[in-house]
Amino acid sequence: MEFADLLDLGEKEREAQKSIRVLCCTSTGCQAANAGLVKKQMDDAVNQAGIGDRVQVVGVGCMGFCGMGPMVEVHPQNLLYEKVTPEEAPSIIEALDGKGDAKPLQGDPNHPFFSRQLKIVREHSGLIDPEKIAEYIAVGGYQALYHALHDMKPPDVVQEISRSGLRGRGGAGFPTGLKWATVAKMPPGQKYVICNGDEGDPGAFMDRSVLESDPHRILEGMAIAGYAIGANQGFIYVRAEYPLAISRLQKAIQQAKKVGVLGSQIFNSNFDFRVDIRVGAGAFVCGEETALIGSVEGGRGNPRPRPPYPAQSGLWECPTLINNVETFGNIAPIITKGADWFASIGTEKSKGTKIFSLTGKIRNNGLIEVPMGISLREIVEEMGGGVLNGVVKAVQTGGPSGGCIPGTALDNSVDYESLAKLGSMMGSGGMVVMDQSTSMVEISRFYMEFCKEETCGKCIPCRAGTVQMYEALTKVLNGEATQDDLDQLEELCKMVKATSLCGLGQSAPNPILSTMNYFKDEYLALLKKPVHAKVAVH
Amino acid sequence: MEAKTKTTPKGAKTAPEHPSGDKRFKVLDMTMKRNQYRQDSLIEVLHKAQEAFGFLEEDVLLYVAHALKLPLSRVFGVATFYHLFSLKPGGVHNCVVCLGTACYVKGSGDVLAALEQKTGIRQGETTPDGQVSVLTARCIGACGIAPAVVFDGKVAGQVSPEAAIRRIEEWTKGSQS
DSSP states (O other): OOHHHHHHHHHHHHHHSOSEEEEEEOSHHHHHTTHHHHHHHHHHHHHHHTOTTTEEEEEEOOOSOGGGOSOEEEETTTEEEESOOTTTHHHHHHHHTTSSOOOSEEOOTTSHHHHTOOOSTTSSTTTSOTTOHHHHHHTTTTHHHHHHHHHOOHHHHHHHHHHHTOBOTTTTOOBHHHHHHHHHHSOSSOOEEEEEEOOOSTTOOHHHHHHHHOHHHHHHHHHHHHHHHTOOEEEEEEOTTOHHHHHHHHHHHHHHHHHTSSBSSGGGSSOOBEEEEEEOOSOGGGGSHHHHHHHHTTSOOOOOOSSSOTTTSOGGGSOEEEEEHHHHHTHHHHHHHOHHHHHTSBOSSSBSEEEEEEEESBSSOEEEEEETTOBHHIIIIIISOOBSSSOOOEEEESGGGSEEEEGGGTTSBOSHHHHHHTTOOOTTSEEEEEOTTSOHHHHHHHHHHHHHHHOOSOSHHHHHHHHHHHHHHHHHHTTOOOHHHHHHHHHHHHHHHHHOSSHHHHHTTHHHHHHHHHOHHHHHHTSOOOSSTTSOOO | OOOOSOOOOTTOSSOOOOTTOOTHHHHHHHHHHHTTTOGGGHHHHHHHHHHHHSSOOHHHHHHHHHHHTOOHHHHHHHHHHSTTOOSSOOOSEEEEEEOSHHHHHTTHHHHHHHHHHHHSOOTTEEOTTSSEEEEEESOOSOGGGOSOEEETTEEEOSOOHHHHHHHHHHHHHHHHO
16 A cells, blocks of 8 residues: 555545544453443434434543543543443433533543643553554554655664663663664564563553554554564564453454555565464463563473573574563654654653553552653652552552552652662553552562462572562461571572572562561561560560 | 374364364364464464363363374473463353452452352362352453452452352352252
8 A cells, every 4th residue: 555545544534533522441441340331322322312423432442540430531522421331321422412411420631640641652542443443544553654664774763763762661671772773683584573462460451451442553563663673573472361452453453454554565665564463371471571482482481591682582593572562652653753752751761651550559540651750759649649548658660570669759750760779660560559558568478479370480599489488478477487587588589589590580579678678667577576575685 | 191082184184073073173173274283373272272172171182282293291281381271170150350469459359268258169169069160360450440350251340259259149049040
């Protein structure tokens, strides 16, 4: 297809769209609360009122305010409805027809939860139908791919990504441009692009949301990457726990192939790019890039020692680029708006935005995309609305690889370096808020139980270490541990951290180390009391 | 140990029926054929097998191993590595309690405890009458509606221990009538 055809498709779709769009979130969270029926009720109401010529109900992706779903938005009036029930849904349509008031709870689109966000990756989430490629094209989709193929050479694309300062959004924050350059430098031959959609961090669902809401954005990012590094085949590895994301991706790939933006000779260039989906089967370790490769190869997800890095020898020993879903979500806008634009957002070393899943004991549960450098306090108190009871005790970031930041440290900036200095990490974006009712020692054991279940078993420090750390924490919680036990636990943590083969083992001790640092008194309070306690022994 | 199941020679026009005559093996044949019997399609094939048979019984593992020309140990190794594959039959109904961080902080531990108490079994087990399995998952990504439980494949949000018990009662009442 030609550029003119692409623009034409977009134009036709925009003309076909009605002046009033009633957007109904149909992502997993809202579907669990009957969003499917809510949409159907509104469709029926539009038909009954006979206003289908100016009102259309569209099933869209995630709007982000997941704790208050099902969510419905009306454009262009900018009305927001929350917790919409199938019974009350028709009243929204009737109100548009001038017949009565809408019954559901009205939300405030100017609340900091919404207004303080800067949506780059989630730009179209909640605004377009993810199951219609025409809607993606109508908002400018696939123009970045065209621009890259026709106006840029592969090294130019790599340069642009490097200059933008984009860092991997999967957790480690490795400079994306550098990774691309490494794979691009490898001699021509079979190379692969893999999108890591394994999102195993408990409490994180950013990638699920993007895959369900704007799958084409990811496909476009992968295709641009393929062009830049010289790959003609891509794989998206999605965890099996995300069936809706898988089916939306399958549809998106089919539609992209039909339209011609995936497949052979894209936009009449000599660039071919195909994407296949690979489904996981419930293993957290498969989020680690070498384990993921092992899984795509049909085996157990055992990590491999690096070097060689996947960029040099990865899938089937070919140079492989692996990036996270959110990383790919940033590619198209960087190509369209330029590296300088992206680099103007965020801090000096952490450019752009980050999507966080704000969950736990917070008032406003959901997904937010904010510029790097925003303070934790602004996220938790202004956007999140603070905790329901009492004060924030801790904010856990980075999942089981991260740490707990105490409520007293909320005035720190959210960026890669700051969070690492606080003893945590950015991680994939999970942000779990805890209040006074959470025991930090229990939370440490909770995370260790998770690591103990998920260890692949290949290396001894992790295989045996996670069990020992878990047993040690159980001893503490049972009131049977002494100070010696605590010291030994700390030693063990440092040893496992230093000697494990992969990131799972290397970061498994982090929750313990961070809670021991900030919440030592909770550990001490659980220690076994000396038998003759007439004189306190320290 | 040699298996008595017939293998599907590569390039055969039609796959010979499994000696048991069980048509579910045809589903597996189709999946493997669609993937050109490539060894790296093992995980996809095991997913289909679990869907068709409910769990991965030894006969199925043997069949897949022979068809993909893989050692049984390799197939067994993959089947036991991933949490979603089960080598034991499940119940007629299953509930998967999410034990992800957000759900845990919001009390999914209490939901699990209530379910274990109601059914008399521990997580990962099936009731003796084969009606209900109580399973756990480490995060299903529905953190915005924590605590989440998947009842027979459908996600339910903000589930209280009482609501979870009610669902078990609905299921078991249904089987008694």
